[in-house]
Amino acid sequence: MGTEARPVVSLRGVRKTFGENEVLKGVNLDVAPGEVVVIFGRSGSGKSTLLRCINLLEEPTSGSVEVAGIRYEAGQGNRRKRNTMREIRSRTGMVFQDFNLFPHLSAIENVIEAPITVKGMPRAEAERLGMRFLEKVGVAEKRDEHPIRLSGGQKQRVAIARALAMQPEVMLFDEPTSALDPELIGEVLAVMKDLALESGTTMVVVTHEMGFAREVANRMAFMHEGNLIEEGPPAELVGGAKDPRTRRFLEAVL
Amino acid sequence: MVWALIFVALAVLFVAFQFDTAFMLQWLPFILAGVPLTILISVLGILLAIPLALLGALGRLSANPVFNGISGFYVSFVRGTPLIVQIFFIYLGLPQLAQYAPGPLQNLFILGTITSGVLALGINYGAYMAEIFRAGIQSVGHGQIEAAQALGMTRAQTMRRIVLPQAIRVIIPPTGNEFIAMIKDSSLVGIVGTQELFFRASKIGRQYFQNLETLVVAAMIYWALTSIFSYFQGRLERRLATGYVRERGGPHGH
Numbered sequence: 001m002g003t004e005a006r007p008v009v010s011l012r013g014v015r016k017t018f019g020e021n022e023v024l025k026g027v028n029l030d031v032a033p034g035e036v037v038v039i040f041g042r043s044g045s046g047k048s049t050l051l052r053c054i055n056l057l058e059e060p061t062s063g064s065v066e067v068a069g070i071r072y073e074a075g076q077g078n079r080r081k082r083n084t085m086r087e088i089r090s091r092t093g094m095v096f097q098d099f100n101l102f103p104h105l106s107a108i109e110n111v112i113e114a115p116i117t118v119k120g121m122p123r124a125e126a127e128r129l130g131m132r133f134l135e136k137v138g139v140a141e142k143r144d145e146h147p148i149r150l151s152g153g154q155k156q157r158v159a160i161a162r163a164l165a166m167q168p169e170v171m172l173f174d175e176p177t178s179a180l181d182p183e184l185i186g187e188v189l190a191v192m193k194d195l196a197l198e199s200g201t202t203m204v205v206v207t208h209e210m211g212f213a214r215e216v217a218n219r220m221a222f223m224h225e226g227n228l229i230e231e232g233p234p235a236e237l238v239g240g241a242k243d244p245r246t247r248r249f250l251e252a253v254l
Numbered sequence: 255m256v257w258a259l260i261f262v263a264l265a266v267l268f269v270a271f272q273f274d275t276a277f278m279l280q281w282l283p284f285i286l287a288g289v290p291l292t293i294l295i296s297v298l299g300i301l302l303a304i305p306l307a308l309l310g311a312l313g314r315l316s317a318n319p320v321f322n323g324i325s326g327f328y329v330s331f332v333r334g335t336p337l338i339v340q341i342f343f344i345y346l347g348l349p350q351l352a353q354y355a356p357g358p359l360q361n362l363f364i365l366g367t368i369t370s371g372v373l374a375l376g377i378n379y380g381a382y383m384a385e386i387f388r389a390g391i392q393s394v395g396h397g398q399i400e401a402a403q404a405l406g407m408t409r410a411q412t413m414r415r416i417v418l419p420q421a422i423r424v425i426i427p428p429t430g431n432e433f434i435a436m437i438k439d440s441s442l443v444g445i446v447g448t449q450e451l452f453f454r455a456s457k458i459g460r461q462y463f464q465n466l467e468t469l470v471v472a473a474m475i476y477w478a479l480t481s482i483f484s485y486f487q488g489r490l491e492r493r494l495a496t497g498y499v500r501e502r503g504g505p506h507g508h
Contacts, residue, residue, distance in 0.1 A: 057400055090406030100401035104419045114405035117415055166405060 005033050006069070008170045008202050014053050014063035016046075023049045025226035026063065031170065036196045036203045038213040038234075041223035042249065047206045050223065051174050054204065055092040056085045067091055068169040090118055093163030097175040099155040101147040107134060107158045108143040111165045118166070126165075133161035137191045153184035157191055164195075171195065173205040185209070192216070210253055214238060222246045271466075278467045281458050285471050288451035289479070295371050295440045295450060300433045302376025303383055310384030311391055312413075325384065332381035338442050340378055345370035345446045371443030378439075379432055386428045390421035423494050430487035434480050441476070451475060 009031040016024040023046045031037050039047045052058040053065060056072060065072045067088045076084065102110050111130035115121040121129070134140045137157040139150075147155055156176060163171060173192065177185040189212050195201040196216045207213065213220055214234040221231035222243070230237070230246045238254065241247045306328075313325025332340070344365060352363035365373070394417045402412040444453030455472035459465035 055404055057404060086406050086408065089404055092404070094401075094404040096397065096401065096404075098397055100395075100397040102398065102401070102416055102420075104423075113415060114407065117411050118406045162405070 007031055007066075008033050008035075008068055009054055009204065010064075010066040011050075011053065012064045012066075014050070014060045014065065016049055016053060016058055017061045023226055024053065024060070027226075027228055029221070029228060031202060031204055033169075033202055034200045035218045036201075036205065036216055038205045038207060038217040038220045039223055039228075040207065040210070040213065040220060040249075045223040046226045047223040048174055050228075051172050051204060051206050054170075054172055055089050055094055057094075059085075090114075090166060091169045093166055093168035093171045095156070095159050095163055095171065095173045095176045097178050099147070099152075099159045099179070101150075101155055101159055101162070103147050106144050106146055107139060107150070107161075110147070110158055111162045114162070114166050130161070130165055133164045134158070136164070136194075137161045138187075151184060152180045153187045156180065156188045160188075160191055160195075170202040170204060173203065173207065175206055175208070177207065177209060208253070210238075210250075222249065224249075273470075274464060274467055277462070277464055278471050281468060282471060284458065285451060285454045285468065286475065288449060288454040289475065291368070291448065291450040292437065292440050292452075292479070295368060295375065295443055295448070296433060296436045298372040299375030299379060299436050299440065300429070302372060303379035303432070303436075304429070306376060306380025307383035307387045310380060311387035314384065314388050315391060329381045329384050332378055337374065337378050337439060338445065341371060341374040341442055341446060344374050367443065367446045367448040370446060371440065371448055375436055375440060375443070379436055383429060383432055386432070387421070387425055390425035391417055393424045394420045426494060427487070427491040430483070430490060434483050434487065437479055437483065438476055441472075 007030040009029065011027055011029040014024055014027045014029075015022065027046075027050055029037075029050070039050065041047050049058055053060050054067065056065065060074045062074045064074070065088070068091045070084060070087050070091065072081070072084045072088060102113065105113060108127065108130050111133060112121075112123070112126035115126040115129060116123060131140060131143065134143055137160050139154050139157050139161070142150060142154060142158070147158070150158065160171075160176075176192070177188050180188060189209060192203070192205070193212070193216050196203055205213075205217070217234050219231055220234050220237050221228045222237075222241075222245075223229075224245050230241060230243045232240075237246070238250060241250060310325045310329055313321045314329065316322050316325075345367060349364045352360040355363060398416055398420065399412055402416045407415065440450060441452035444450050444456070447453065452472055455468040456465070459468035
């Protein structure tokens with residue numbers, strides 16, 4: 001685990017409150033290049049909010065977020081903040097639980113939209129690139145289908161290709177298999193595994209798929225009531241967790 | 255069946271009251287000659303109303319207090335005053351202000367009947383349609399906006415590339431209804447002397463004191479026009495409805 005390399009993602013003291021409710025209570029997290037970090041924990045523990053703070057879909061109430069050397073600090077002026085947020089977002093890819101594909105666009109159009117609109121890439125080049133990613137996730141033959149004609153697993157794979165097409169420094173997965181029928185989960189996990197093990201993609205994954213975590217993650221981090229209370233390689237954490245809360249959760253889900 | 259009975263009853267009345275069919279036929283071409291102008295005014299009116307409605311809707315949805323306030327005032331004021339007052343205001347009221355304008359600009363305040371009518375209809379319908387556009391924009395789920403932002407799109411890009419293309423499917427059918435309503439309301443422009451359908455009918459009616467006949471002719475033509483456009487509008491609506499079902503998990507239904 002290249003701990004000497006500068007982290008791709010670095011969170012420092014990230015707090016997030018919704019009204020009275022403090023969802024994140026000062027979280028620190030570093031993700032090294034090529035590392036796969038799985039964040040797990042009970043629903044409502046704040047793990048999705050933490051993930052969404054990395055690309056600033058949620059703005060931290062306080063603390064700092066640094067992605068690929070671009071630093072966001074809570075409380076920056078509005079204009080500066082908006083630019084920083086956009087720069088960070090164009091360097092992170094996000095995969096949502098509900099896919100959120102653009103229903104008015106075909107699979108390939110979904111994938112090339114951001115490279116064209118955000119990066120100003122010529123259409124022909126974007127299509128070549130887009131096809132490469134559709135092939136990578138195994139849905140190249142669906143290039144001209146609209147999302148409504150795709151299965152859940154295909155939709156999520158197109159969504160992964162869409163995120164990859166921006167060639168992000170880190171991929172964020174927010175419970176990517178939770179909305180899928182059980183028989184479709186495998187195909188999405190296989191794509192994610194391939195990304196992690198074959199392509200060396202830096203990934204932060206919020207998931208309940210403990211089998212995937214044990215097999216693919218370099219590090220697992222347990223979230224409990226707004227804090228990351230314990231982390232370590234799966235081999236150490238599973239069966240060897242020091243904190244009783246981590247142990248109890250792992251016993252319950254495994 | 256019921257309709258057939260109504261027509262029979264009307265035909266009986268028609269004969270009983272000794273309608274002057276020859277007179278009606280004689281002046282039919284003259285009244286019909288107003289149809290192109292009626293359609294022209296309505297088409298130009300709706301073309302003006304659409305951008306105004308879009309601006310109005312974006313303003314009502316904007317966090318910018320100035321933009322929000324202006325569009326709120328526009329929608330409230332225009333919807334709160336009668337169309338006929340607005341037409342007279344532009345046609346008869348504005349010229350009074352011309353004396354305060356510098357010389358070359360004075361002509362901008364003195365408008366012909368057609369221009370006045372188109373302006374009044376466009377501004378009036380724009381205010382009503384702003385609510386339609388707003389509903390259409392809000393029908394696009396928040397997940398769509400997040401997905402676009404996560405890819406690094408600006409707010410403007412998100413609106414133009416992701417939200418509006420989806421909102422249009424919701425906006426088009428009621429906009430068709432507004433166009434049909436405008437065909438009828440364009441008769442109000444006849445009151446300031448535009449030689450459109452209603453103006454011609456009432457002119458002949460008064461001249462020969464056979465108002466009933468000419469008004470029946472005008473009514474039948476309006477009815478025919480709106481029926482034709484309703485038919486096409488219905489087809490358009492069905493076409494938009496097929497092959498497009500909202501993604502699961504979208505927070506807004508129809």
